[in-house]
Amino acid sequence: MAEKEKTAKKEKEEKNAKAEKSGKTEKSERALKERVKAAKKLQKDLVWKFPHIARKSPEQKEAAFSYCEGYKEFLNEAKTEREFVTAAVKRLEKAGFVPYERTGLKTGDRVYEVNRGKALIFATAGRRPLEEGIRLNAAHIDSPRLDLKPNPLYEKNGLAYFKTHYYGGLRKYQWTAIPMAMHGVVVKKDGETVTISVGEKEGEPVFCVTDLLPHLAAQQNERKLRDGIRGEELNIVVGSLPYDCGGEEELKEPVKLLALSILNERYGMTERDFLRAEIEMVPAFQAADVGLDGSMVGAYGQDDRVCAYTALTAGIEVEGPEYTTVTILADKEEVGSLGNTGLDSDYLLHFIQDLAEDCGADWRRVLRRSLALSSDVNAAFDPTFPGVYEEHNSCYLNRGCVLTKYTGARGKSGSNDASAETMAQVIDIMEEAGVCWQAGELGAVDAGGGGTVASCLSCLNVDTVDLGVPVLSMHSPFELTAKLDIYQTYLAFCAFYR
Ligand code: MN
Numbered sequence: 001m002a003e004k005e006k007t008a009k010k011e012k013e014e015k016n017a018k019a020e021k022s023g024k025t026e027k028s029e030r031a032l033k034e035r036v037k038a039a040k041k042l043q044k045d046l047v048w049k050f051p052h053i054a055r056k057s058p059e060q061k062e063a064a065f066s067y068c069e070g071y072k073e074f075l076n077e078a079k080t081e082r083e084f085v086t087a088a089v090k091r092l093e094k095a096g097f098v099p100y101e102r103t104g105l106k107t108g109d110r111v112y113e114v115n116r117g118k119a120l121i122f123a124t125a126g127r128r129p130l131e132e133g134i135r136l137n138a139a140h141i142d143s144p145r146l147d148l149k150p151n152p153l154y155e156k157n158g159l160a161y162f163k164t165h166y167y168g169g170l171r172k173y174q175w176t177a178i179p180m181a182m183h184g185v186v187v188k189k190d191g192e193t194v195t196i197s198v199g200e201k202e203g204e205p206v207f208c209v210t211d212l213l214p215h216l217a218a219q220q221n222e223r224k225l226r227d228g229i230r231g232e233e234l235n236i237v238v239g240s241l242p243y244d245c246g247g248e249e250e251l252k253e254p255v256k257l258l259a260l261s262i263l264n265e266r267y268g269m270t271e272r273d274f275l276r277a278e279i280e281m282v283p284a285f286q287a288a289d290v291g292l293d294g295s296m297v298g299a300y301g302q303d304d305r306v307c308a309y310t311a312l313t314a315g316i317e318v319e320g321p322e323y324t325t326v327t328i329l330a331d332k333e334e335v336g337s338l339g340n341t342g343l344d345s346d347y348l349l350h351f352i353q354d355l356a357e358d359c360g361a362d363w364r365r366v367l368r369r370s371l372a373l374s375s376d377v378n379a380a381f382d383p384t385f386p387g388v389y390e391e392h393n394s395c396y397l398n399r400g401c402v403l404t405k406y407t408g409a410r411g412k413s414g415s416n417d418a419s420a421e422t423m424a425q426v427i428d429i430m431e432e433a434g435v436c437w438q439a440g441e442l443g444a445v446d447a448g449g450g451g452t453v454a455s456c457l458s459c460l461n462v463d464t465v466d467l468g469v470p471v472l473s474m475h476s477p478f479e480l481t482a483k484l485d486i487y488q489t490y491l492a493f494c495a496f497y498r
């Protein structure tokens with residue numbers, strides 16, 4: 001009996017414990033759910049991750065794709081800084097911009113000024129007095145390329161060549177065995193400046209740099225990638241047939257002579273005129289849609305014509321802005337912004353001094369109260385080479401224009417490093433306008449580095465920050481960008497100007 005009682009008691013206890021336990025579980029489950037819900041809400045409120053535009057605003061795809069049709073056309077029309085200026089002035093004049101004559105500016109006035117055919121400033125007078133500051137936006141229109149040396153033409157073993165000197169930071173091995181076109185100007189003795197363009201129109205010949213076949217590259221393969229192709233090996237093939245003088249007599253360097261005679265026929269130039277010329281060899285191919293979805297643009301020179309074009313179109317778009325807007329499309333960024341068409345020159349300062357003087361404003365006060373975007377591309381995260389990026393602070397294709405607080409190398413050396421106040425100001429402008437943007441750093445710490453024109457703007461005592469488009473294969477002959485990002489950059493500039 002005692003045994004039976006004991007068992008019953010135990011069973012009762014177990015039953016109670018079970019019920020209590022299950023009751024508790026139900027209660028705690030409800031509480032747990034509440035806590036998870038709260039945590040999720042907190043996460044939503046506190047944690048931030050830049051969204052993919054195609055997920056956040058899929059409706060933007062159509063507008064972005066259509067905007068980039070004009071962009072690609074422009075890239076094909078303007079492959080050099082001079083061509084960019086010419087093409088931009090054409091569009092500015094069509095939109096009512098006139099050369100700046102220093103007669104003062106009324107609200108809504110639109111003016112432009114060309115610096116030596118290679119750089120451009122244009123401005124729209126705002127509703128507020130100039131002394132309340134201006135909105136500056138600077139992009140650059142020069143890109144890495146192969147420049148002809150001053151004395152470029154020579155003949156060797158029956159082939160005629162151009163000697164080149166590369167311009168900007170390029171990886172030399174990428175520039176062989178691709179079609180190249182010849183662009184530039186020659187200033188002739190009679191004062192006439194002749195524009196040169198060979199290799200762009202359909203049916204026209206192109207040029208190229210040769211490279212070794214793999215069968216004979218064993219020795220070259222031992223070189224470091226950096227020296228895979230050396231600077232003095234970037235020689236452009238320009239001809240292979242000798243000049244026909246009709247007889248048996250041997251001419252000295254007849255292949256060179258034929259090449260020269262063709263240039264003479266076409267442009268009226270002689271070998272001596274190369275010293276009075278600026279000729280750039282650039283990739284001959286056209287801008288193209290990339291990917292099965294056509295979501296990207298592949299083209300030469302998107303650094304930084306992608307920001308220059310978006311700045312140009314946004315600058316044309318804005319009418320009667322609040323603050324006076326000044327857009328600078330600068331030359332020479334790829335070689336350190338030096339030279340009088342680079343932003344390290346005083347031409348921008350002089351333009352602002354002129355504006356201020358003509359409007360009766362103090363130019364120092366104007367600059368002090370201004371806000372500037374240094375609009376340049378940034379390196380998009382490349383999944384094939386993740387090691388040089390830091391994934392939490394990289395920009396990605398299709399997440400919008402990239403706001404870059406600082407560039408530089410090592411310990412931010414050579415960087416503008418925008419202040420928190422400036423970052424906040426620009427972020428507010430973009431967010432008020434619903435622009436999709438992201439933040440980015442130029443690669444992982446100590447992986448390398450680089451600079452932009454930001455330092456040239458901030459040294460004028462202007463609050464400055466970098467903004468631009470993420471790019472893959474930067475400085476290669478075929479750079480890659482995403483259409484959604486290009487369009488957001490245009491929208492960011494529109495908001496900045498407005
Ligand atoms: Mn750039």
Ligand code: MN
Nearest residue numbers: 303304334475
């Ligand atoms: Mn660059």
